Amino acid sequence: MGLLSRKVTCNSHGQDSSYFLGWQEYEKNPYDEVKNPKGIIQMGLAENQLCFDLLESWLAKNPDAVSFKREEQSIFKELALFQDYHGLPAFKKALVDFMAEIRGNKVSFDTDHLVLTAGATSANETLMFCLAEKGDAILLPTPYYPGFDRDLKWRTGAEIVPIQCSSSNGFQITESALEAAYQEAQRKNLRVKGVLVTNPSNPLGTTMSRNELDLLVNFVTDKEIHLISDEIYSGTVFSSPAFVSIMEVLKDRKLENTQVWERVHVVYSLSKDLGLPGFRVGAIYSNDPIVVAAATKMSSFGLVSSQTQYLLSAMLSDKKFTKEYISKNHKRLQKRQNKLVSGLEKAGISCLESNAGLFCWVDMRHLLSSNTFEAEMELWKRIVYDVKLNISPGSSCHCTEPGWFRVCFANMSEDTLKLAMQRLKSFVSSITIDNQTHQDLKNMRKKNRTKWVFRLSFQSFHDREQGER
Amino acid sequence: MGLLSRRATCNTHGQDSSYFQGWQEYKKNPYNEVNNPNGIIQMGLAENQLCLDLLEPWLMKNPDALGLKRDGISIFKELALFQDYNGFPAFKRALVDFMGEIRGNKVSFDPNHVVLTAGATSANETLMFCLADQGDAFLLPTPYYPGFDRDLRWRTGVEIVPIHCTSSNGFKVTLPAIEQAYRQAQKRKLRVKGVLITNPSNPLGTTMARDELYLLINFIEDKQIHLISDEIYAGTVFTSPSFVSVMEVLKDRNLDQTQVWERVHIVYSLSKDLGLPGFRVGAIYSNDPVVVSAAIKMSSFGLVSSQTQYLLSAMLFDKKFTKEYMSENHKRLQKQQKDLVSGLEKAGIRCLDSNAGLFCWVDMRHLLKSNTFEAEMELWQKIVYHVKINISPGSSCHCIEPGWFRVCFANMLESTLKLAIQRLKSFVSSIAMKSQSHQELKSLRRKARNNWVSRLSLQSFYDREQDTTTEVSFSYRPHFMSLSNIAATLDAAA
Numbered sequence: 001m002g003l004l005s006r007k008v009t010c011n012s013h014g015q016d017s018s019y020f021l022g023w024q025e026y027e028k029n030p031y032d033e034v035k036n037p038k039g040i041i042q043m044g045l046a047e048n049q050l051c052f053d054l055l056e057s058w059l060a061k062n063p064d065a066v067s068f069k070r071e072e073q074s075i076f077k078e079l080a081l082f083q084d085y086h087g088l089p090a091f092k093k094a095l096v097d098f099m100a101e102i103r104g105n106k107v108s109f110d111t112d113h114l115v116l117t118a119g120a121t122s123a124n125e126t127l128m129f130c131l132a133e134k135g136d137a138i139l140l141p142t143p144y145y146p147g148f149d150r151d152l153k154w155r156t157g158a159e160i161v162p163i164q165c166s167s168s169n170g171f172q173i174t175e176s177a178l179e180a181a182y183q184e185a186q187r188k189n190l191r192v193k194g195v196l197v198t199n200p201s202n203p204l205g206t207t208m209s210r211n212e213l214d215l216l217v218n219f220v221t222d223k224e225i226h227l228i229s230d231e232i233y234s235g236t237v238f239s240s241p242a243f244v245s246i247m248e249v250l251k252d253r254k255l256e257n258t259q260v261w262e263r264v265h266v267v268y269s270l271s272k273d274l275g276l277p278g279f280r281v282g283a284i285y286s287n288d289p290i291v292v293a294a295a296t297k298m299s300s301f302g303l304v305s306s307q308t309q310y311l312l313s314a315m316l317s318d319k320k321f322t323k324e325y326i327s328k329n330h331k332r333l334q335k336r337q338n339k340l341v342s343g344l345e346k347a348g349i350s351c352l353e354s355n356a357g358l359f360c361w362v363d364m365r366h367l368l369s370s371n372t373f374e375a376e377m378e379l380w381k382r383i384v385y386d387v388k389l390n391i392s393p394g395s396s397c398h399c400t401e402p403g404w405f406r407v408c409f410a411n412m413s414e415d416t417l418k419l420a421m422q423r424l425k426s427f428v429s430s431i432t433i434d435n436q437t438h439q440d441l442k443n444m445r446k447k448n449r450t451k452w453v454f455r456l457s458f459q460s461f462h463d464r465e466q467g468e469r
Numbered sequence: 470m471g472l473l474s475r476r477a478t479c480n481t482h483g484q485d486s487s488y489f490q491g492w493q494e495y496k497k498n499p500y501n502e503v504n505n506p507n508g509i510i511q512m513g514l515a516e517n518q519l520c521l522d523l524l525e526p527w528l529m530k531n532p533d534a535l536g537l538k539r540d541g542i543s544i545f546k547e548l549a550l551f552q553d554y555n556g557f558p559a560f561k562r563a564l565v566d567f568m569g570e571i572r573g574n575k576v577s578f579d580p581n582h583v584v585l586t587a588g589a590t591s592a593n594e595t596l597m598f599c600l601a602d603q604g605d606a607f608l609l610p611t612p613y614y615p616g617f618d619r620d621l622r623w624r625t626g627v628e629i630v631p632i633h634c635t636s637s638n639g640f641k642v643t644l645p646a647i648e649q650a651y652r653q654a655q656k657r658k659l660r661v662k663g664v665l666i667t668n669p670s671n672p673l674g675t676t677m678a679r680d681e682l683y684l685l686i687n688f689i690e691d692k693q694i695h696l697i698s699d700e701i702y703a704g705t706v707f708t709s710p711s712f713v714s715v716m717e718v719l720k721d722r723n724l725d726q727t728q729v730w731e732r733v734h735i736v737y738s739l740s741k742d743l744g745l746p747g748f749r750v751g752a753i754y755s756n757d758p759v760v761v762s763a764a765i766k767m768s769s770f771g772l773v774s775s776q777t778q779y780l781l782s783a784m785l786f787d788k789k790f791t792k793e794y795m796s797e798n799h800k801r802l803q804k805q806q807k808d809l810v811s812g813l814e815k816a817g818i819r820c821l822d823s824n825a826g827l828f829c830w831v832d833m834r835h836l837l838k839s840n841t842f843e844a845e846m847e848l849w850q851k852i853v854y855h856v857k858i859n860i861s862p863g864s865s866c867h868c869i870e871p872g873w874f875r876v877c878f879a880n881m882l883e884s885t886l887k888l889a890i891q892r893l894k895s896f897v898s899s900i901a902m903k904s905q906s907h908q909e910l911k912s913l914r915r916k917a918r919n920n921w922v923s924r925l926s927l928q929s930f931y932d933r934e935q936d937t938t939t940e941v942s943f944s945y946r947p948h949f950m951s952l953s954n955i956a957a958t959l960d961a962a963a
Contacts, residue, residue, distance in 0.1 A: 003600075003662075003693070003694075003695070003732070004599060004600060004757075004759060004760065004763070005598060005599055005600055005601055005602045005605075006602050007598055007599070007602070007763070008598075008599050008759060008760070008763040009759075047550060049546070049550070052545065052546045052549065055545065055549070056543055056545050056546070059536075059537070059543075059545060063536065066535050066536050066537060067528070067532065067535045067536065068528065068535065074525060076521065076524070076525050076528065077518070077521045077525075079747050080521060080524070080744060080745045080746075080747050080748065081516060081518065081521075081744070081746060081747055082747040083588075083740075083746040083747050083749070118587050118749075118770070118771050118772055118774075119552075119769075119772065121769050121770060122769075122770045122771060125770050129474060129476055129477070129624050130473060130474055130476065130477040131472075131473060131474055131477070132474055133474045133475060133476065136474075150766070150769070151769075151770075154767075155598055155624070155767070155770075193472070224472070225472075226472070263472070271552075275549060275550070276549045277549070277550060277552040278548050278549050278550055278551040278552045278774070278775030278776070279549065279774050279775060279776055280552070280587075280772050280773070280774050280775075288473075290473060290477060290478070291473065291477065294473070294476070294477035294478075294482075297482045297619070298623075298624065300588075300590050300591075300619070300620075301587070301590060301591045301594050301620075301624075301770065301771055302587050302591060302770055302771035302772075303587055303588065303749050303771075304749070304774070305587075305747070305748050305749050305773070305774035305776065305777040306747030306748060306749075307747070307748055307774065307776055307777050307780065308774040308776050308777065311776065
């Protein structure tokens with residue numbers, strides 16, 4: 001009878017995707033060093049668990065921040081009543097300073113342009129509500145974070161059209177790919193409202209080059225559309241090249257106070273850099289006062305708890321602490337990523353070279369039984385159920401080439417990572433032993449890598465067009 | 470060129486309404502006992518500030534709850550990583566127990582039917598997204614909370630069609646009024662998906678009677694639609710009649726496990742009962758597993774901070790504390806409400822008889838120059854700018870009778886309330902003195918009260934249909950007067 005809304009009865013929430021299914025399998029049989037050593041190791045969750053000791057020791061030294069006190073005076077009442085959607089001023093100030101620090105202070109941010117939201121999930125959806133509606137489309141480079149299918153489309157009615165990127169150039173965005181996506185949207189009678197990029201990229205773990213950023217700025221200027229830069233991983237850039245924010249590019253090209261300036265919006269969050277996803281702290285940064293005004297009102301639907309704003313304003317105002325934290329965070333991420341990369345190498349698996357993020361983009365194409373997404377799913381299932389590692393298959397990230405997987409490294413202890421690598425190594429060895437034409441394949445793969453052009457067959461859970469090279 | 474969405478550029482957020490404008494005026498010139506004694510006193514904000522002093526000692530005695538520790542051991546990491554949209558189990562358990570306690574344990578709630586959201590604002594919008602599509606409508610009794618115009622309609626595209634309630638029967642919901650609203654929606658080619666009530670009512674401050682609740686359940690059963698009961702003020706019922714939740718009525722009528730059971734949903738929050746609006750704690754309670762499942766996924770867009778869930782799970786688990794708190798909360802609310810009511814009486818102003826909420830629904834019709842919404846606005850502006858009290862005009866709550874105002878009492882000290890009442894008293898006196906035909910009007914009014922039937926002119930910010938008294942068949946106490954265009958008189962009779 002249609003008693004519920006269409007939103008509820010459709011499945012645009014995207015939670016039937018493998019990204020979430022793997023998560024569910026893990027929850028049924030989670031690895032625990034002591035209680036369940038044969039359980040599934042979670043490598044599908046992009047969490048940063050490497051620096052809690054730093055946060056805990058800060059908390060121990062700063063008890064006022066959690067006990068609603070300011071200089072030993074109780075401010076409980078003030079915080080309990082504070083529901084102003086403009087946000088706690090001290091927190092916004094501390095947050096913009098932190099954002100600038102992450103960007104090497106090459107850009108600065110104005111608190112009046114900042115809108116606080118309950119996490120980046122809320123920030124992205126809110127921006128969509130402000131910039132697009134049913135019949136509109138937003139272009140996203142693939143592969144992209146699976147959650148975007150829900151966050152950007154579900155309740156907003158907007159569509160996503162992919163900008164297809166490939167391994168041929170390290171999955172970088174090209175002008176032709178942008179144009180192709182734009183035309184694809186037009187063919188589908190969708191009005192393109194903007195481009196959304198995640199920089200540093202999830203799932204690639206790479207920062208965007210200046211070339212790519214320039215390309216994007218030119219493109220959105222030419223088409224007179226928006227550019228959203230989700231910079232949620234900006235504090236996880238652990239090696240060169242250094243992070244270049246879209247804001248820096250606009251500044252360097254002297255585009256402040258031009259039209260395009262008002263069409264570039266940044267999304268941020270403390271969930272990845274500080275490892276605090278439970279606290280629900282996100283932000284929209286926009287130079288368009290109308291967007292800021294509308295988004296501020298919309299943030300009523302997902303405000304940040306004043307208790308949490310206060311705690312984090314104290315923490316982020318401690319510049320000595322944030323400097324130390326950022327530096328140690330980078331070191332530990334780099335070390336852990338190195339361990340993953342070398343561990344995979346020993347198993348004969350290579351990764352996309354990366355300098356950021358909490359994961360690697362891993363190339364398992366050589367382990368596929370065929371160059372298809374069915375084979376990718378087959379391999380993924382074996383890895384989840386037999387090898388007992390939950391990793392995210394590229395198809396769930398809308399990758400156009402089968403065989404790529406996102407593998408997280410920052411949400412576990414070093415020992416667990418070691419164990420995961422051992423399991424993977426055994427698995428790969430067992431495949432090669434099973435495989436009678438092992439040497440053949442080895443030779444073939446070498447040839448492939450240099451000569452062959454892949455024919456991509458796009459079978460997966462989601463509809464996809466055949467790409468052309 | 471339409472670069473932004475229509476949502477961003479329209480004004481369905483409703484923030485051009487007087488409800489918000491008064492708020493803005495207050496912010497420019499806020500009263501402060503020491504720093505700004507001539508400033509505007511805020512009586513337009515439904516906050517419960519009367520019991521925060523009870524919460525503070527609890528916090529001091531329970532440092533682990535604030536310090537993110539359990540039995541003295543830090544659980545910071547566990548909380549920092551906890552972003553499960555199914556919610557912190559201990560918190561949901563404590564919350565449903567608290568909700569049961571508020572309802573005298575006449576009903577109990579299942580934590581598996583609870584969806585946590587960042588405040589009731591988020592809960593209400595999320596429910597709309599689950600139950601209705603663009604082009605659908607929900608029926609709401611007037612007067613209603615101005616924020617609903619934004620929360621229920623803005624991003625969802627759902628329409629609100631008012632169920633007009635009047636002072637003739639204390640603004641209770643009647644069958645003809647509901648049916649009239651339903652027909653109105655159909656005339657506008659809107660598909661009615663349900664009814665949303667606030668019980669206890671904002672702005673009336675009254676609890677719904679059992680027969681009103683029966684009426685509603687019968688209606689939604691008949692039309693096979695939803696009923697949302699926003700029970701955000703459930704813990705503020707300070708005097709009889711005691712609070713009857715719609716869940717209690719369903720249970721009493723043995724309607725659990727029937728179809729209508731799955732179409733009744735409750736919204737709750739800790740913003741009013743506990744006075745913690747800053748912490749953003751709201752909840753949807755539904756017996757429909759499909760709704761619960763969808764709402765849980767949608768709650769990703771407004772989850773409650775795990776830091777806050779932990780603090781409140783500890784607090785609400787302390788049953789000794791919650792019992793004491795609720796009892797003291799009721800006492801203080803009752804006292805402050807009495808102070809307001811008697812103070813207003815001394816100024817010749819009456820209120821709707823109320824037993825709940827953080828405000829009174831105040832009758833200032835006799836102070837209007839004319840029985841129009843323009844006159845109401847004129848009076849309101851005088852009160853905000855000259856008397857320097859921010860109160861909410863009935864038109865901002867979609868009331869169909871001019872002259873009613875919502876006046877909050879729980880967000881200030883007793884001394885500030887006294888001052889506000891003094892100011893009002895002076896203002897009313899000054900009006901009386903200005904009126905030359907004071908005595909004449911007094912006589913006129915007495916006659917009018919006995920004989921006249923008012924003609925309602927419904928001019929306001931929002932589109933409204935003209936009501937015709939012939940359409941209503943319920944018994945109608947011949948009531949009020951139609952004032953001529955001369956200054957209103959002072960009602961000397963208490």
